[in-house]
Amino acid sequence: MALPIAITLAVLAFAWPAGRISPRDVSVGIVGTGPASQHAVEGLTREKPGAFDFRLYPDQQAARWAIKNRDVYGAFAISDHSVTVLKATAASPSVAQLLTDVGQQLADKATQQMTARQKAAEQKAAEQKTDGAHSPAKAHKQTAAQQGDARPKAAPQGAAGADSSVKVLVKAIDVVPVATDDPRGVVFSSSVFPLTICGILIGAFVTMARGLARPRHRVLTLLVACAVAALGVYLVAQGFLGALPHNHVATWAILALDLLSISATTAGVIRLLGPAGLGLSAALMVFVGNAFSGATSAPEMLPKGVDYVGQWLPPGAGASLLRDTTYFDGNADAGHLAVLTLWSVCGLTAVMYGHWVIREPRSKKTGAPASGELLPALPGSGTALSVRRHAHARRHDGDD
Incomplete structure (x- = not known):
């Protein structure tokens, strides 16, 4: 029963986080505090509660630095227009694509709102024009306009111009792109599992190799x-x-x-627990x-709690540290570096x-009397004999 349970738990460990990928407190900046920015924050907070952690920045330069x-x-x-x-x-390529999609949604929603406001304004103006049409002078002008050149193409052009004027454009700028030879970051993410x-x-290998009997040899080999x-x-x-174009050393x-x-962690656990430590x-x-x-x-795309566990283990901390070092000049890498160092030191110490x-205490013996001890008294005698054991007996006890 143990093997099926272990296989089930292994599949669950990989499939559950992958099946629950969704933004959770993803840190995102908002430039400016204008009405458009406030409406965007309110809309995203209402539609995607808990998805983003918004931070305000005065301008795009500050946002780029962040x-x-x-x-x-x-x-x-x-x-208002972009x-x-x-x-x-x-x-994170997945987070970058998510932000692009959210930006397009914000633009579409802003376009709809502006179109609705423009149509409402046009309808109101038409109603006011209709109410004033009963005036004789205005009626005469309306009749003259109807008898003149209607120019049917003018209205569609004007309508098209109005529609194009309310279109909110989206512009995506990749501040820190991935390597040109790895545009989707597939090589980067695929290297974590083999590592x-x-x-x-x-x-x-280092722990079980017979030629590495001394601990210092094992550490040096590691x-x-x-x-x-x-x-x-x-x-x-x-x-x-x-796939790793910067900061080579x-x-x-x-x-x-x-x-x-x-x-080092694997070798240390095997040293302490034996072959079971490998599993x-x-x-x-x-x-x-x-x-x-x-x-x-990204860690923020995983279920709550899972992201913290993953970043406290070498695979997660190593992947994050590798990103920080390769593309971001080591910014925000102190925590991940401390995690890897801690695991390494603990493993090497073990x-x-x-x-x-794990070895037996030196004082534990087989129970035989030590050299120079008094042997029990012989039957019928009232005194004990002091007999020193031979050297070969001492060697035999020591091997036991």
Whole structure:
């Protein structure tokens, strides 16, 4: 029964967050405090409660700075005749597309409202003109106008001009775009799962290899293996696919730290729990860490609680830190860096000193009398004999 339950939970861990993707407190900026901006905020709050966390900025320059600093995912600059969407595809392609769609909805709604107001004004003017038509002078002018050249094409042109004048345009500006060779960010998001698997494999190999008996050798092997593997990942992701175009050395270092946090944790848990630690590490990193990482969308698109769990595990923190380093010059990366460092230090500590926890105490013996102790008295004698045991007996007890 355990295996079907484990498979069910694994499928649930991956399918549930993916099936419940929706904006939840996504940080979005609003430029200006004019009536159009206020109406937009009120409308979005009413139609999508809890979806956005709005922050006000005085101008587009301030909003752009906030996007590059990772304070918000994007911003809306709304006027009477246009909606400008400032987005960052590098932060999350799915959120950037969401903001573009929301901007189009705001423009369509504003167009409908302006069209309705214009039609109401035209209808009111027509009614006033009809009420004044009973005047003889106005009636004479109306008759002369009807007998003259009607010019039928003028009215449609005027109507078309009126319709075009109330059209609210949408303009999308990608403040921080993804790499040109990876326009949808697929390569970036697809690299998270292999990193997790490779980290687990490195930790299992280092712990179970017979040639690495000493803890310091295992730690050194972990460090070297993660650095070399990270270099290989970077050469493929950037050199071959062009998905990590900026901050080359820092990006390689983050890849190495991500691998180290996973591999060191795996090695440390195996050192403490034995072979069962491999299954526990795989379940934690793959079925929880990867599923809750938000690498394919964004943490704010996942169900409540899941986003926090994912960002406290190496796969989620590593993906976020890699975004911050590659595209945003390391802005807002302190928390993710602390998470990866904490997991790495704890794992390496377990590898170095885990044998002190699991080995038997030195004082525990088989119960045989120690060298130099008095042997029990022989039957019929009233005194005990002091006999020192031979050296081969001491060696035999020590092996036990």
